[in-house]
Amino acid sequence: MIKREHLEILMESKLLITGLAILVSLILIAIFAGYIAPYDPIAQDFRPKQPPSSEHLLGTDELGRDVFSRLIYGSRITLYVSFLSIGVATLFGLPMGLIAGYYGGAVDKAISFIIDILLSFPAIILTILITAMLGPNLTNAMLSISVAFTPRIARIVRGQVLSVKEEDYVVASKAMGGKGWYIMLRHILPNSIAPLLVQVTLALGSAVIIESSLAFLGLSAQPPTPSWGDMINRGRRYIYTAPWMLTAPGIMITIAVLGFNLLGDGLRDVLDPRLRRV
Amino acid sequence: MASHLVRVDNLKVYYEKKTGLLSLSKKYIKAVDGVSFYINKGEVLGLVGESGSGKTTVGKALAGIIHPTSGHIYIEDKDLYALKGEEQRRVKMKIQIIFQNPFSSLDPRMRIKDIIVEPLRIMGTKDIDYDAIAKELIEKVGLSIHHLNRYPHQFSGGQRQRIAIARALSTNPDLIIADEPTSALDVSIQAQILNLMWDLQKELNLSYLFISHDMGVIRYISNRVAVMYAGKLVEVGDTKTVLESPLHPYTQSLLKAVPIPDPKKARRERIVVGEPPDPANPPPGCRFHPRCPHKMDICNRMEPEEIEVNSGHRIMCFLYQEK
Numbered sequence: 086m087i088k089r090e091h092l093e094i095l096m097e098s099k100l101l102i103t104g105l106a107i108l109v110s111l112i113l114i115a116i117f118a119g120y121i122a123p124y125d126p127i128a129q130d131f132r133p134k135q136p137p138s139s140e141h142l143l144g145t146d147e148l149g150r151d152v153f154s155r156l157i158y159g160s161r162i163t164l165y166v167s168f169l170s171i172g173v174a175t176l177f178g179l180p181m182g183l184i185a186g187y188y189g190g191a192v193d194k195a196i197s198f199i200i201d202i203l204l205s206f207p208a209i210i211l212t213i214l215i216t217a218m219l220g221p222n223l224t225n226a227m228l229s230i231s232v233a234f235t236p237r238i239a240r241i242v243r244g245q246v247l248s249v250k251e252e253d254y255v256v257a258s259k260a261m262g263g264k265g266w267y268i269m270l271r272h273i274l275p276n277s278i279a280p281l282l283v284q285v286t287l288a289l290g291s292a293v294i295i296e297s298s299l300a301f302l303g304l305s306a307q308p309p310t311p312s313w314g315d316m317i318n319r320g321r322r323y324i325y326t327a328p329w330m331l332t333a334p335g336i337m338i339t340i341a342v343l344g345f346n347l348l349g350d351g352l353r354d355v356l357d358p359r360l361r362r363v
Numbered sequence: 364m365a366s367h368l369v370r371v372d373n374l375k376v377y378y379e380k381k382t383g384l385l386s387l388s389k390k391y392i393k394a395v396d397g398v399s400f401y402i403n404k405g406e407v408l409g410l411v412g413e414s415g416s417g418k419t420t421v422g423k424a425l426a427g428i429i430h431p432t433s434g435h436i437y438i439e440d441k442d443l444y445a446l447k448g449e450e451q452r453r454v455k456m457k458i459q460i461i462f463q464n465p466f467s468s469l470d471p472r473m474r475i476k477d478i479i480v481e482p483l484r485i486m487g488t489k490d491i492d493y494d495a496i497a498k499e500l501i502e503k504v505g506l507s508i509h510h511l512n513r514y515p516h517q518f519s520g521g522q523r524q525r526i527a528i529a530r531a532l533s534t535n536p537d538l539i540i541a542d543e544p545t546s547a548l549d550v551s552i553q554a555q556i557l558n559l560m561w562d563l564q565k566e567l568n569l570s571y572l573f574i575s576h577d578m579g580v581i582r583y584i585s586n587r588v589a590v591m592y593a594g595k596l597v598e599v600g601d602t603k604t605v606l607e608s609p610l611h612p613y614t615q616s617l618l619k620a621v622p623i624p625d626p627k628k629a630r631r632e633r634i635v636v637g638e639p640p641d642p643a644n645p646p647p648g649c650r651f652h653p654r655c656p657h658k659m660d661i662c663n664r665m666e667p668e669e670i671e672v673n674s675g676h677r678i679m680c681f682l683y684q685e686k
Binding site: 252253254256257258259260261262263267271272275276 | 426427428452455456460462464467468469470471472473481482485486530
């Protein structure tokens with residue numbers, strides 16, 4: 086009964102359904118890339134920069150590789166990096182924010198200080214800095230994105246905790262003798278999770294952009310691994326002679342980010358009880 | 364002295380407020396400033412006063428939510444804040460609190476059956492059937508078993524307050540602190556909740572500290588009344604005595620402020636004038652003197668002692684000092 090009611094609310098949000106549809110398709114494409122892609126994404130057919138044709142749906146790049154196949158395989162890197170790095174950021178940011186917000190005082194000051202320092206760098210600058218220092222590869226790109234987003238997640242959680250911990254049911258639970266961890270896990274976390282979910286979804290979208298930017302700069306996955314940012318970088322040089330090389334991955338990045346943002350906005354509509362019809 | 368269930372001795376709760384450059388100077392907001400009273404087993408003590416008089420703070424200190432700055436709270440002669448660990452927890456379980464707003468006192472993400480037995484779970488009571496206890500309690504407060512699997516948002520304010528009462532009863536408490544339990548509810552629902560609390564009090568021989576600013580509610584439910592003003596108790600006595608022949612000028616003004624439902628009888632005389640004092644900066648001497656109609660010379664120089672005029676009727680006022 087409750088489940089059906091929830092499903093109805095979900096179905097009401099067109100944003101959420103659209104975003105979800107886009108992301109599910111992307112995930113399916115990434116999983117079944119081997120079956121969808123007509124060519125090996127690394128194989129060259131020695132006829133570079135062919136325009137789109139029935140043989141090569143989106144043409145070939147400067148090394149004669151099939152752009153469509155590279156696009157399909159490129160979704161793997163994009164999704165893998167964004168989910169894993171934001172997952173790690175949440176894993177660290179969530180307890181940081183929870184502890185800072187709940188205990189307050191010196192603990193909060195220390196954690197907030199670290200958060201503020203990290204937040205004073207724009208995410209893209211911070212990630213470039215870290216990957217440039219540690220060396221350009223996929224692992225370091227993910228690591229840098231995690232570092233950039235951990236303080237963002239922590240700050241959102243902290244703000245939520247600060248408002249939830251003043252609720253009477255938390256005060257009541259403390260009066261009953263509830264210990265810190267019990268109250269955090271039983272009362273504060275479940276009541277803070279909704280806005281966090283929205284922010285994590287939006288962060289996934291930002292992570293897609295940042296990963297693509299790093300790849301564009303050659304700081305993420307190294308060639309010949311197919312990735313959308315790297316494809317744009319290669320296409321940039323032939324923008325007048327072979328515009329398909331750059332346009333196709335550009336559109337895919339847009340669609341992926343749009344998917345995450347629509348899902349995030351949709352979730353916000355659904356999860357915020359103030360916007361929900363009674 | 365007879366052994367009381369609860370004895371509060373010179374309770375003080377100050378809040379620190381940092382002011383000035385670099386927060387160097389500290390100011391204290393004296394929310395509760397030397398309050399003593401007792402509650403007997405099976406007795407309802409009504410605590411009245413204006414907003415900001417410190418009545419909720421007294422309740423929270425008793426419930427163990429706010430640590431008092433000084434003073435003692437004795438539960439069956441055990442000093443609540445001197446006890447440690449397990450023993451303190453056991454004593455605390457004998458006191459439960461019902462909050463004013465039932466919309467924020469129940470966790471929206473918990474089922475009713477979990478909310479009701481939460482105090483027991485926290486206490487770590489083993490080998491008991493939580494579901495059976497929840498079933499028993501929910502029926503005791505006039506709801507039914509099929510409500511147990513629902514969430515708080517599916518209930519009305521009155522029903523939520525019933526759930527909060529069931530939760531308070533789960534540990535078999537001796538004292539329930541009711542912090543304006545009816546003031547967030549519709550008038551028709553208020554009566555139901557009051558009747559429920561009245562019935563439970565009789566049935567389980569509970570004691571209540573009933574905090575309210577509604578004189579009608581206090582008259583109905585309490586055996587004795589304590590009147591608070593700016594962090595001090597100004598008058599304590601039997602409900603009948605205090606409400607029908609109040610002695611302290613503040614209690615008198617407070618009772619005159621109760622509206623009467625007859626426009627012809629509308630009172631012309633001025634009721635309590637002015638604002639309650641700033642608790643960070645209370646007036647010297649008797650705290651009520653700037654608003655008092657019977658102000659004397661001594662009132663702004665010295666603080667009146669508590670005196671007992673009749674047995675059990677105590678007041679803090681110079682008007683009755685020589686008697």
